[in-house]
Amino acid sequence: MRIFLKIAYDGTNYHGFQCQNNANSVQDTVNAALSDLFKKEMKTIGASRTDTGVHAHGNVAVFDVDTRIEPSRIAFAVNARLPMDIRIVESRRVPDDFHPRYTTTIKTYSYHILNRTHPDPLFRNLETHCYYPLDEKAMNEAASFLVGEHDFLSFCAAGNSSATTIRTIYSAEVARTGDRLTFTITGNGFLYNMVRIIAGTLMEVGQGFYPPSHMREIIEARDRKAAGPTALAKGLVLERIEYPDLTSSDDKCMMTKN
Amino acid sequence: MRIFLKIAYDGTNYHGFQCQNNANSVQDTVNAALSDLFKKEMKTIGASRTDTGVHAHGNVAVFDVDTRIEPSRIAFAVNARLPMDIRIVESRRVPDDFHPRYTTTIKTYSYHILNRTHPDPLFRNLETHCYYPLDEKAMNEAASFLVGEHDFLSFCAAGNSSATTIRTIYSAEVARTGDRLTFTITGNGFLYNMVRIIAGTLMEVGQGFYPPSHMREIIEARDRKAAGPTALAKGLVLERIEYPDLTSSDDKCMMTKN
Numbered sequence: 001m002r003i004f005l006k007i008a009y010d011g012t013n014y015h016g017f018q019c020q021n022n023a024n025s026v027q028d029t030v031n032a033a034l035s036d037l038f039k040k041e042m043k044t045i046g047a048s049r050t051d052t053g054v055h056a057h058g059n060v061a062v063f064d065v066d067t068r069i070e071p072s073r074i075a076f077a078v079n080a081r082l083p084m085d086i087r088i089v090e091s092r093r094v095p096d097d098f099h100p101r102y103t104t105t106i107k108t109y110s111y112h113i114l115n116r117t118h119p120d121p122l123f124r125n126l127e128t129h130c131y132y133p134l135d136e137k138a139m140n141e142a143a144s145f146l147v148g149e150h151d152f153l154s155f156c157a158a159g160n161s162s163a164t165t166i167r168t169i170y171s172a173e174v175a176r177t178g179d180r181l182t183f184t185i186t187g188n189g190f191l192y193n194m195v196r197i198i199a200g201t202l203m204e205v206g207q208g209f210y211p212p213s214h215m216r217e218i219i220e221a222r223d224r225k226a227a228g229p230t231a232l233a234k235g236l237v238l239e240r241i242e243y244p245d246l247t248s249s250d251d252k253c254m255m256t257k258n
Numbered sequence: 259m260r261i262f263l264k265i266a267y268d269g270t271n272y273h274g275f276q277c278q279n280n281a282n283s284v285q286d287t288v289n290a291a292l293s294d295l296f297k298k299e300m301k302t303i304g305a306s307r308t309d310t311g312v313h314a315h316g317n318v319a320v321f322d323v324d325t326r327i328e329p330s331r332i333a334f335a336v337n338a339r340l341p342m343d344i345r346i347v348e349s350r351r352v353p354d355d356f357h358p359r360y361t362t363t364i365k366t367y368s369y370h371i372l373n374r375t376h377p378d379p380l381f382r383n384l385e386t387h388c389y390y391p392l393d394e395k396a397m398n399e400a401a402s403f404l405v406g407e408h409d410f411l412s413f414c415a416a417g418n419s420s421a422t423t424i425r426t427i428y429s430a431e432v433a434r435t436g437d438r439l440t441f442t443i444t445g446n447g448f449l450y451n452m453v454r455i456i457a458g459t460l461m462e463v464g465q466g467f468y469p470p471s472h473m474r475e476i477i478e479a480r481d482r483k484a485a486g487p488t489a490l491a492k493g494l495v496l497e498r499i500e501y502p503d504l505t506s507s508d509d510k511c512m513m514t515k516n
Contacts, residue, residue: 010379055380075376089376118333118347121268122313122495126380237380 002098003071005030005044005078006090007059012125012234013085017050017059026050026086030061033081037074038065047100047241048107051193053233055126058089058240060100098246106170106242108186111199112235116179127180128199128235134206136176141212142205143172143183145219146198153222155201157193157230165191165222174202181206184239193230201228260356261329263288263302263336264348265317270383270492271343275308275317284308284344288319291339295332296323305358305499306365309451311491313384316347316498318358356504364428364500366444369457370493374437385438386457386493392464394434399470400463401430401441403477404456411480413459415451415488423449423480432460439464442497451488459486 007030015023019031027046034042047060069077075091082088112127114120119129146169153165169187176182183199205212209228218226265288273281277289285304292300305318327335333349340346370385372378377387404427411423427445434440441457463470467486476484 008376008379010382057378057380079376084377084382085379087376087379089378118266118337118345119342120315120347121266121343121345122315122384124268124342 001066001071002062002064002094002096003074004090004092004094004098004100005061005063005075005088007061008057008087008089009055009059010085010125011050011053011055015052016054017046017048017056026056026059027061029082029086030078030088033078034063034065036081037077038067045100047105048238050236050238051196051233053125054236054238055234056238059238060241062094062098062100064096094246098243100241100243103243104188104245106186106188106244107190108184108239108242109190109195110237110239111183111185111195111231112237113181113183113199113203114179115176115181125234126237128203128232130203130206132207134181134203135208136174136181136206138208138212139174139181139183139202139206142202142215143174143185143198145213145215146172146185150219151222152191152194152219154218154224154227155194155197156191156224157197158224160192162189162191167191167194172198174206196231196233196236197224197227197229199231199235203231204228259324259329260320260322260352260354261332262348262350262352262356262358263319263321263333263346265319266315266345266347267313267317268343268383269308269311269313273310274312275304275306275314284314284317285319287340287344288336288346291336292321292323294339295335296325303358305363306496308494308496309454309491311383312494312496313492314496317496318499320352320356320358322354352504356501358499358501361501362446362503364444364446364502365448366442366497366500367448367453368495368497369441369443369453369489370495371439371441371457371461372437373434373439383492384495386461386490388461388464390465392439392461393466394432394439394464396466396470397432397439397441397460397464400460400473401432401443401456403471403473404430404443408477409480410449410452410477412476412482412485413452413455414449414482415455416482418450420447420449425449425452430456454489454491454494455482455485455487457489457493461489462486 017026019027044061044063071093075088078088114127115134149168172185275284277285302319302321329351333346336346372385373392407426430443432441
């Protein structure tokens with residue numbers, strides 16, 4: 001049967017999510033824990049690569065196994081074999097033909113900025129520190145221009161392997177709580193470094209380098225040079241990946257089981 | 259002149275705040291950074307010991323120095339010589355006779371609990387994970403019995419060196435945001451392990467081991483065995499230390515300077 005894993009991790013000590021030949025990745029670590037649990041070599045299929053230092057509350061991977069362990073208990077058994085900076089936060093059975101990348105997804109990322117004089121050591125690996133005052137209202141207005149279907153080539157780093165640079169953004173908002181700004185963006189997919197380049201651009205808007213409406217011109221330019229710098233990896237969290245088509249088939253699958 | 263430092267740190271990798279002969283402490287690390295900056299051996303006087311693994315957003319230390327560095331800029335110069343898990347978040351001049359321990363203080367601590375099935379790896383060193391459902395309303399009601407002047411002997415670990423176990427608590431509240439519970443307590447002083455023992459007791463209330471009103475009986479027992487277990491150090495943050503008597507003398511001091 002095919003098992004769906006929702007994976008949370010602190011990306012600080014990993015070279016990204018995806019398996020690497022010569023470096024330590026989250027996926028390699030999860031594969032090793034599964035192999036130890038099931039006493040044979042196990043391989044997962046991941047939903048989303050994340051870069052070195054990027055975190056996740058809800059990345060997704062699947063694998064196939066024959067086991068008598070109740071699917072929801074697999075999370076506990078794998079967690080007992082994982083370092084504390086990676087946790088399986090959910091495990092469940094999905095249809096055997098479910099593929100985490102070739103299925104319609106809605107992804108949500110958050111980007112975290114501490115906006116005050118000195119950094120906070122408690123969250124030093126989880127947020128970008130910005131000394132200069134940021135205008136979160138201007139940033140939120142700039143973010144609103146991202147919503148809709150656009151060609152996001154201006155926010156795409158070299159090395160992107162997607163066939164098209166057109167994506168649909170469902171929501172993009174910046175909110176402040178005290179000294180902390182959170183940028184949250186939801187869409188049907190994201191180009192390589194797209195959220196970090198958008199975050200870097202919003203921080204320029206927040207410092208008053210250009211007005212919020214300039215975001216529209218940056219999008220229309222279809223040129224990476226028109227946008228701001230790539231914000232640091234450590235402020236980024238892949239919050240969740242939703243599969244709108246999965247729910248019903250998953251329920252069916254659960255019903256078959258019970 | 260005497261310089262006041264407000265210090266924030268992630269206590270995970272330190273054997274508490276106070277200088278140790280045979281272990282790595284926050285204060286030793288700050289002293290070393292100051293010694294490097296001022297090119298002679300520097301010693302600070304700390305306000306509050308914190309245990310191994312306990313964090314701070316606002317511990318306090320003072321030291322004496324003759325320097326032409328503007329007091330508020332000392333924070334930047336020291337931070338350049340500190341590891342990222344310790345930050346000086348404020349530096350300013352205070353009267354030469356100001357002592358961070360022998361002055362009236364109001365201290366505030368926060369204790370953080372994640373209440374869901376699996377831990378969150380992003381905050382693994384900053385919160386206690388509780389698998390069992392916690393009733394935050396019951397915990398908040400229990401906390402209300404702490405407010406006022408009481409003998410807190412029941413919440414005092416062996417090794418306490420205070421002359422009296424009577425303290426005044428100004429406020430004590432438990433609040434939930436989603437899966438996270440925060441216990442915040444403010445008082446004129448705290449006994450050894452007092453906040454962690456209270457947090458452990460509140461978690462027993464939250465699980466329904468006894469009703470909130472039992473808190474009154476625990477206080478009246480004046481017996482450590484009446485209270486719950488000591489909650490883990492990693493959930494505790496020394497948020498701030500206020501010196502009500504300092505403001506005016508400090509302003510005077512600032513005026514003398516300017």
